[in-house]
Amino acid sequence: MPGNSQGPATTTVDVNGFPCRVWTKGSGPKLGFLAGLGGLPRWLPFLDRLAETRTVIVPSLPGYPGGLGHTELDTHLDWVLAVRQLIDKTGLAGADLAGASVGGAFAAEMAAIFPGHVRRLALIAPFGLFDDKEPAADPWAQRKEVLPGLMCASGEKWTALVAPPEGANSVEWPIEMTRAAEAAARAFWPLGDTGLRKRLGLIASPTLIVWGDRDALLPSSYAQKFATAINGASRVEIIAGAGHLAYLDQPETVARAVLGHFG
Amino acid sequence: MKLMWFHLMPYTELPEDFNRKHPSVWVDIHSSLFDPKRAHHMYNDFMDELEYAAELGYDAVCVNEHHSNGYGLMPSPNLIASSLARRTTDTALCVMGNSLALYNPPTRVAEEFAMIDCISGGRLIAGFPVGSPMDTCYAYGQNPSLLRERYLEAHDLVKKAWTEKDTFAFDGRYNQQRYVNIWPRPIQNDPHPPIWIPGGGSIETWRWCAEMDYVYCYLSYYGYKAGLATMQGFWNEMEKLGKDRNPYRAGFLQFVGVAESRQQALDLYTEPAEYFYGRCLHVDARFATPPGYVTEATQRSGIQGMMQKAANVASPATKAALKATNMKDIVDGGYVLIGSPDEVVEQIRHVATSLNVGHLMLLLQYGNMSKDTTKYNTRLFAEKVMPKVKDLFGEWEDKWWPKPMAKGQRAAVPAFRPQLTAAE
Numbered sequence: 001m002p003g004n005s006q007g008p009a010t011t012t013v014d015v016n017g018f019p020c021r022v023w024t025k026g027s028g029p030k031l032g033f034l035a036g037l038g039g040l041p042r043w044l045p046f047l048d049r050l051a052e053t054r055t056v057i058v059p060s061l062p063g064y065p066g067g068l069g070h071t072e073l074d075t076h077l078d079w080v081l082a083v084r085q086l087i088d089k090t091g092l093a094g095a096d097l098a099g100a101s102v103g104g105a106f107a108a109e110m111a112a113i114f115p116g117h118v119r120r121l122a123l124i125a126p127f128g129l130f131d132d133k134e135p136a137a138d139p140w141a142q143r144k145e146v147l148p149g150l151m152c153a154s155g156e157k158w159t160a161l162v163a164p165p166e167g168a169n170s171v172e173w174p175i176e177m178t179r180a181a182e183a184a185a186r187a188f189w190p191l192g193d194t195g196l197r198k199r200l201g202l203i204a205s206p207t208l209i210v211w212g213d214r215d216a217l218l219p220s221s222y223a224q225k226f227a228t229a230i231n232g233a234s235r236v237e238i239i240a241g242a243g244h245l246a247y248l249d250q251p252e253t254v255a256r257a258v259l260g261h262f263g
Numbered sequence: 264m265k266l267m268w269f270h271l272m273p274y275t276e277l278p279e280d281f282n283r284k285h286p287s288v289w290v291d292i293h294s295s296l297f298d299p300k301r302a303h304h305m306y307n308d309f310m311d312e313l314e315y316a317a318e319l320g321y322d323a324v325c326v327n328e329h330h331s332n333g334y335g336l337m338p339s340p341n342l343i344a345s346s347l348a349r350r351t352t353d354t355a356l357c358v359m360g361n362s363l364a365l366y367n368p369p370t371r372v373a374e375e376f377a378m379i380d381c382i383s384g385g386r387l388i389a390g391f392p393v394g395s396p397m398d399t400c401y402a403y404g405q406n407p408s409l410l411r412e413r414y415l416e417a418h419d420l421v422k423k424a425w426t427e428k429d430t431f432a433f434d435g436r437y438n439q440q441r442y443v444n445i446w447p448r449p450i451q452n453d454p455h456p457p458i459w460i461p462g463g464g465s466i467e468t469w470r471w472c473a474e475m476d477y478v479y480c481y482l483s484y485y486g487y488k489a490g491l492a493t494m495q496g497f498w499n500e501m502e503k504l505g506k507d508r509n510p511y512r513a514g515f516l517q518f519v520g521v522a523e524s525r526q527q528a529l530d531l532y533t534e535p536a537e538y539f540y541g542r543c544l545h546v547d548a549r550f551a552t553p554p555g556y557v558t559e560a561t562q563r564s565g566i567q568g569m570m571q572k573a574a575n576v577a578s579p580a581t582k583a584a585l586k587a588t589n590m591k592d593i594v595d596g597g598y599v600l601i602g603s604p605d606e607v608v609e610q611i612r613h614v615a616t617s618l619n620v621g622h623l624m625l626l627l628q629y630g631n632m633s634k635d636t637t638k639y640n641t642r643l644f645a646e647k648v649m650p651k652v653k654d655l656f657g658e659w660e661d662k663w664w665p666k667p668m669a670k671g672q673r674a675a676v677p678a679f680r681p682q683l684t685a686a687e
Contacts, residue, residue, distance in 0.1 A: 074409065074436060103420035141401060141549045175562050182555035189400075189553075 018069025026051030036101025041066030063183025213243030360390020480514030538630030
């Protein structure tokens with residue numbers, strides 16, 4: 001497709017005095033994306049697919065690759081307000097919003113707390129709920145060799161996501177990857193109920209819930225728990241052959257589902 | 264120099280096949296391995312051993328805090344220290360220590376330490392570790408990204424609670440208490456009990472200890488050879504900061520096994536040492552690095568925490584490199600010093616001077632060492648090693664040692680007499 005061979009435009013916005021990277025690509029109505037665990041150390045085919053018909057705007061959460069300032073955020077409210085600043089400063093207020101994993105939990109918070117900010121909502125295996133009969137696996141207590149298989153159905157997709165690109169600083173790159181994990185942990189440790197359960201009922205945006213059928217981190221049964229708790233018209237779509245970061249495993253299928261929902 | 268007797272209180276009856284059948288000695292060690300009636304005897308043996316060490320003239324007895332841990336049965340070292348306060352008279356009580364971020368509110372630590380200081384007549388050394396990832400982030404569920412900030416703030420609060428004369432309000436980032444006014448207050452109030460900081464090899468910790476004038480303790484299980492680089496790093500940093508080389512700025516942990524001869528030492532201490540380095544350090548690598556626990560500055564300096572190293576021993580990749588689970592390697596690596604009294608004297612003098620450490624914390628009980636063997640090791644060291652190393656560093660003043668009440672002013676603690684009922 002035209003433009004697909006080129007990377008996104010990179011700008012930064014300020015959140016609490018720290019820069020956060022914003023990637024923008026494509027044309028058409030705006031679509032925001034909040035990434036899952038690990039953030040976005042690199043641009044993805046999934047985002048290219050979305051950019052075919054939409055202006056895709058991808059702000060980096062504080063502490064995620066391209067973003068700083070997670071150390072300023074102590075409470076979940078601090079985090080939600082940081083995301084609100086990102087949404088406002090990237091012109092995403094009122095646009096369609098997709099979020100995955102931990103980014104999905106924040107996307108849900110946006111739609112619940114600031115309903116005018118989110119037109120239609122797509123959640124890809126979001127965190128925020130906890131069922132002690134089916135607890136999430138702990139991504140922060142894993143041996144290195146186990147982690148890729150927990151993040152993706154095809155573990156090599158995760159390995160490729162976090163692999164240092166040619167010419168990357170060999171000291172700073174692993175620190176950035178650790179910082180992304182720390183930022184997620186700072187906001188969500190120990191991946192329990194964030195209180196989102198109490199707020200899901202406030203979501204009025206039409207919501208699509210996407211879940212990989214091979215999510216080894218957060219069982220796909222959570223999809224229905226979200227759908228039940230959300231008041232707005234919500235629909236569940238299970239993606240075959242996808243793990244927790246379904247947009248890495250099945251970029252085409254997930255992008256099609258998201259674009260179909262946003263219309 | 265100061266010779267301090269340290270107890271980890273390991274569970275001594277982990278099965279032979281522990282490493283094969285169980286993933287970790289820490290965090291998720293299975294409850295079926297714990298027999299409370301056996302633990303009754305272990306605790307009492309261990310406390311006997313600590314009291315015995317105090318009787319034999321060690322400068323201090325030391326206890327520490329671990330959670331969900333098969334080699335450390337002291338979730339609350341303060342309980343043991345309070346008992347020791349009543350069963351010892353002149354020995355310093357080194358609680359090494361309380362992981363400040365785990366207490367809510369942290370003034371609980373200020374209170375309990377003040378109690379121990381009062382009961383003991385001012386013999387407390389107050390240790391403030393951040394705590395290992397296993398203890399703090401996993402067993403106690405603390406957020407690794409917030410742990411150090413909480414720790415530092417809790418430290419400020421505890422110190423202020425000890426030194427501020429009037430009731431005050433503490434409005435911190437993580438702790439807010441409208442009325443802070445602890446009762447009791449520590450006896451050591453000029454300005455507070457000595458504060459010692461056990462830490463890994465992090466530059467921030469070294470700088471902070473220098474700034475606050477605290478003792479830095481490197482509590483490694485891997486002995487003086489492995490500890491040399493860390494202690495050199497510490498002293499280099501002190502020099503950069505313009506601090507003197509007073510060896511009492513530092514503490515170091517060392518395992519020792521002394522006997523009449525080297526061969527006898529090998530006969531006596533091989534089993535407990537291999538039990539410790541084999542079973543007790545069998546920590547699942549997945550609990551080694553919660554994200555954010557190691558600061559970015561420390562990551563950049565390439566210095567790994569010692570708990571991370573310990574945990575990595577369990578991973579196949581590093582097991583080959585750190586294969587010291589058999590006695591020959593354990594001894595060759597310097598993890599455990601063994602030998603006749605004179606051989607141990609020579610090694611202790613070498614350790615103390617090469618690391619420049621004035622506070623040597625000795626592990627004379629480790630692994631499944633029996634009470635008899637522990638007492639033998641403890642007595643032989645006290646009688647034949649201690650007198651020949653005590654002279655070290657005599658030219659330096661230990662400004663970080665407890666200053667108890669004068670002996671004549673302290674309460675007489677009556678000898679303990681069990682009162683058996685007639686029926687028994």
